[in-house]
Amino acid sequence: MEAVKVSFTYPDGTEALREVTLGIPEGKRVALIGPNGSGKTTLFFLWLGLFRPSAGEVRFWGKGLSYRRGELEELRRKVGLVFQDPEDQLLAPTVWEEVAWGLWARGYEGQLVEEKVRTALQAVELFDQRHKPPHLLSYGQKKRLCLAAVLALEPEVLLLDEPTAGLDPGQTKRLLHFLSGLKGCTIVFSTQDVDLAYSFAEHLFVLWRGRLVAEGRPAEVLAQADFMEEVGLGSDRPVVLRLYQVLKEKGKISPGGSPPTRWEELVALLEG
Numbered sequence: 584m585e586a587v588k589v590s591f592t593y594p595d596g597t598e599a600l601r602e603v604t605l606g607i608p609e610g611k612r613v614a615l616i617g618p619n620g621s622g623k624t625t626l627f628f629l630w631l632g633l634f635r636p637s638a639g640e641v642r643f644w645g646k647g648l649s650y651r652r653g654e655l656e657e658l659r660r661k662v663g664l665v666f667q668d669p670e671d672q673l674l675a676p677t678v679w680e681e682v683a684w685g686l687w688a689r690g691y692e693g694q695l696v697e698e699k700v701r702t703a704l705q706a707v708e709l710f711d712q713r714h715k716p717p718h719l720l721s722y723g724q725k726k727r728l729c730l731a732a733v734l735a736l737e738p739e740v741l742l743l744d745e746p747t748a749g750l751d752p753g754q755t756k757r758l759l760h761f762l763s764g765l766k767g768c769t770i771v772f773s774t775q776d777v778d779l780a781y782s783f784a785e786h787l788f789v790l791w792r793g794r795l796v797a798e799g800r801p802a803e804v805l806a807q808a809d810f811m812e813e814v815g816l817g818s819d820r821p822v823v824l825r826l827y828q829v830l831k832e833k834g835k836i837s838p839g840g841s842p843p844t845r846w847e848e849l850v851a852l853l854e855g
């Protein structure tokens with residue numbers, strides 16, 4: 584998925600994106616990081632063809648979007664978006680139907696629907712709640728239900744808008760573990776959390792005031808404290824990276840190799 588010199592201005596005149604050019608590497612976990620209002624959600628909507636750019640071109644694996652109805656339907660079969668706010672996505676009377684709905688809309692029936700719904704709900708630990716109305720779920724459960732509804736459709740590309748916002752640490756850990764196991768799926772997630780971007784993304788894009796201001800490997804981009812401060816993401820480097828650098832300076836960890844991205848890896852390095 585690519586954006587080529589994409590600009591987007593809302594009808595009220597707010598310029599949300601200006602000349603953004605970026606390409607999502609296929610099959611990778613990719614973070615879009617930026618402070619509030621930097622244009623992350625707008626970019627997701629453009630990728631899904633919900634908005635058309637004011638200038639520039641949105642491409643899906645090299646092909647520019649034409650916005651014809653059939654093409655948009657095809658695009659939305661391949662690209663799944665999980666909204667930041669679950670209330671924007673949930674519409675069915677029960678948890679089970681919330682997941683089944685998208686499958687029915689695609690012509691799936693009977694036992695196949697049963698199986699796909701069960702698998703998706705079990706993946707997000709909500710199968711036991713399948714008879715409940717979604718509005719009675721907790722916020723974190725609603726977020727996981729939205730993910731299940733999209734996962735059941737087996738998208739090639741998963742767009743996750745702030746996937747861990749509002750989840751407790753246990754849920755966050757299990758969600759990331761689950762997402763790491765989705766082989767072959769390109770995952771693009773938006774966040775303002777440098778620790779999340781560092782530990783989970785393989786590639787990273789930094790948006791600031793609607794512009795793309797950096798991209799690269801998380802360990803390289805997020806290590807630049809002054810730059811991160813300038814673009815409104817605070818001067819704190821990711822905790823694991825910071826500790827690794829301090830321990831290396833103090834000679835507690837032998838130099839060489841790439842920095843660890845998770846606590847477990849840092850501890851393993853310390854234990855030598």
Ligand SMILES: Nc1ncnc2c1ncn2[C@@H]1O[C@H](COP(=O)(O)OP(=O)(O)OP(=O)(O)O)[C@@H](O)[C@H]1O
Pocket residue numbers: 593594595597598599617618619620621622623624625626667775
């Ligand atoms: N419907 C709209 N009409 C007018 N302006 C909008 C609309 N939606 C978003 N904006 C503006 O567009 C800019 C980009 O918003 P967007 O939601 O894409 O940012 P974001 O990076 O996803 O922010 P957050 O991290 O807060 O979710 C902001 O200035 C926002 O106020």
